[in-house]
Amino acid sequence: MLQISCPWCGPRDEIEFRCGGQSHVIRPGPPEEVDDATWGRYLSEKINPRGDHLERWLHAAGCRRWFNVARDTATHRIRAVYHMVEAAPAIGDEGSAR
Amino acid sequence: MADTWQAAAATVAVRECAPGPIATLRLRRPSADDLARIAALIGTALPTVPNRIADGAVRVVWIGPDEWLIIGDTAPNATIEAAATDAAAALCVSVGDGRCIFEATGPDAAELLAKATSIDLHPAVFTEAMSAMTLFAQVNAIVDRPPGLDGFRLIFDVSVRDYLCRWFGDAVVEFG
Ligand SMILES: [Zn+2]
Numbered sequence: 412m413l414q415i416s417c418p419w420c421g422p423r424d425e426i427e428f429r430c431g432g433q434s435h436v437i438r439p440g441p442p443e444e445v446d447d448a449t450w451g452r453y454l455s456e457k458i459n460p461r462g463d464h465l466e467r468w469l470h471a472a473g474c475r476r477w478f479n480v481a482r483d484t485a486t487h488r489i490r491a492v493y494h495m496v497e498a499a500p501a502i503g504d505e506g507s508a509r
Numbered sequence: 510m511a512d513t514w515q516a517a518a519a520t521v522a523v524r525e526c527a528p529g530p531i532a533t534l535r536l537r538r539p540s541a542d543d544l545a546r547i548a549a550l551i552g553t554a555l556p557t558v559p560n561r562i563a564d565g566a567v568r569v570v571w572i573g574p575d576e577w578l579i580i581g582d583t584a585p586n587a588t589i590e591a592a593a594t595d596a597a598a599a600l601c602v603s604v605g606d607g608r609c610i611f612e613a614t615g616p617d618a619a620e621l622l623a624k625a626t627s628i629d630l631h632p633a634v635f636t637e638a639m640s641a642m643t644l645f646a647q648v649n650a651i652v653d654r655p656p657g658l659d660g661f662r663l664i665f666d667v668s669v670r671d672y673l674c675r676w677f678g679d680a681v682v683e684f685g
Contacts, residue, residue: 414627419559419574420641424627427644472644474559474573 418492419474431467433457434479435499461485465499516678519685520617521660523677531605531664532579532586533572539597546592547599551583562640562653570653572642578651578664609670611677614660617684622661624680628652630661646676 413425439445439453458464461484468480481491481502491500515524534555536543548554552566555577563569567581579601583589586601593599613621619630625646629635640653651664665673 420643421560423643426647472649473642474576476574 413487413489415468415480415489416492417470417473417476418478418494419476420470423470423473427470427472429469429471431469431477434465434467463490463502467495514674516674516681518617518681518683521613521615521621521681521684523611523613523621523681525670525674526610526612526662528605528608528610528664529580530582530603531608532583532589532601532603534577534579534589535598535600536575536593537596537598538575539593539599543593543597543599547589550589550592551579553579560639560641562638564656568653568655570640570651572640572651607667609665609667609673611663611665611673612658612660613663613677614658618660621680621684622652622663625676626650626652646673648672 414422415425415428416422417428436453436457439449445453464482464484466480466482467477469475469477477495479491479493479495479497479499480489481493481500482489490502493500513525513527515522517523534547536547536555539547544555544557548565551569553569554563554565555569556563556571559571559574561571567579567583570578570580572578586603589601590599619632622630622645626643628641628643630652635641635652635654637654637656640651642649642651644650645652645663645665648665648669653662653664654660655662
């Protein structure tokens with residue numbers, strides 16, 4: 412099981428969390444100006460990288476806050492955790508971020 | 510509470526306790542003045558550091574960046590809500606009757622709890638100033654260490670009480 416460090420609560424078991432998929436996805440708008448194809452891409456098309464991936468996670472059994480996790484999808488190594496309002500950290504080869 | 514439950518072994522004991530008054534308080538981006546007015550009203554500061562408790566006239570447990578658990582008798586919920594400005598959208602709800610409480614005490618209390626949570630409960634790490642809202646034996650729990658208690662208190666939804674009686678009853682067996 413992964414241990415994920417919630418930016419509020421600290422390290423907790425993976426079962427306390429829910430993964431919300433790719434983070435930093437910008438909602439298109441204003442709604443009346445967005446065509447169906449654009450909505451479709453926004454809702455359904457997500458990247459699926461091997462390696463570093465920026466994801467939203469919810470600490471469902473703790474503080475119930477969403478936050479961001481930079482996770483290597485091949486190794487599960489967590490390179491960084493950061494708040495929703497924060498920009499994605501730069502992640503070098505050594506995973507120097509938090 | 511008539512049907513109070515308990516189980517004991519040589520080095521650890523678990524007993525159910527009456528919940529008493531418990532309320533949840535939510536505040537949306539409260540100002541320092543909001544926090545100060547509510548603190549004065551309930552006689553206790555609201556802890557703003559995660560996983561911390563504050564003791565005063567009541568015990569206040571941090572359970573989220575905008576949410577606290579108030580354990581003990583306070584002013585009526587509506588009075589607490591009115592102490593915050595409209596911008597803070599205060600919501601104070603009594604939840605005690607929907608909770609059940611167990612206390613695990615004795616020298617092996619932390620060992621017993623370690624069977625159900627990976628949180629480090631060593632007294633040097635999980636001090637009396639700390640709390641945690643977490644999963645315990647797969648169900649939602651709030652853990653703290655009330656002053657004077659030689660162990661831990663766990664607060665659960667009352668709907669999982671019977672499951673926890675069975676869980677604790679089985680868990681204490683190995684402690685003699
Ligand atoms: Zn958390």
